[in-house]
Amino acid sequence: MRHLDPGRRTGFGLGLRPKHFGDALAGGLAVDCVEIIAENFVGRGGRPRAALDRVRRDASVLVHAVGMDVAGFDPIDMGHVLGIRDLADEIEADLVSDHLCFSRLGGRHGHDLWPVPRTVETLERVAARICRIQDALGRRIALENIAAYVDFASNEMAELDVWLELFSRTDCLMLLDLNNAYVSSVNLGGHPEDLIEGLPEKRVVQIHLAGHSELGAGLLDDHGSPVADEVWRLYERAVRRFGPVTTIVERDAEVPPLDVLLAEVAQARSIARAS
Secondary structure (H helix, E strand, O other): OOOOOOOOOOOOEEEEEEHHHHHEEEHHHOOOOOEEHEEEEEEEOOOHHHHHHHHHOOOEEEEEEEOOOOOOOOOHHHHHHOOOOOOHHHHHOOOOEEOOOOEEEEEEEEEEEOOOOOHHHHHHHHHHHHHHHHHHHHHEEEEOOOOOOOOOOOOOOOOOHHHHHHHHHHHHHEEHHHHHHHHHHHHOOOOOOHHHHHHOOOOOOEEEEEOEEEEOOEEEOOOOOOOHHHHHHHHHHHHOOOOOOEEEOHHHHHHHHOHHHHHHHHHHHHHHHHH
């Protein structure tokens, strides 16, 4: 299995989205790294692939999947996993990631990220799936914490304990989404600082920064607004804890001009250097 060196720091960048393909083709994006949504590039060419190939001249690439159904109940779609493996190998991706959640049921993709109960039974089932996926990918995977809006009465473990067990059982890595951690804490209670302080330093190899909006009395992880002040403060704490980890600014809705996102990338770089 190919192992990412957790000490390798790729840098600071953004998610490559269609709105920025023109900028990419015109001369690159002036970032250290870009993150692509795997499912938008597997088996596809055309303008998206041309933009990616241009960016690859100057930046490293991180492959972020949304459909491997890591914690799912359906059988693993190995064809999908192997397609992501082939893409990642072809473009020499530094990292492959997905979410600690399920997204398919009864053979149908829900196009969303759903949580699973934090139970011993779930832990054992999910750990086995992660190992199978990593074996197929030929590398360790980084798993992202999702934003939570509901909790389960059947929970037997704290979120941090689940992560620690998965690290021990599968040797996986973590993509820490600080906006998701903040949104979950507002919606369900808890302190995202405890998650930051409890995670092993060498397991967190990437950080996501994104925006959110109000949803009634709670928050919605909408990827459609600037990074909030509260999330920037969590980022300051995270880079003090983990060091200058590879950081990606995400925007999927209301995508602004490139210079707006580059300003947030520069802010992340500045915070990391100051810490």
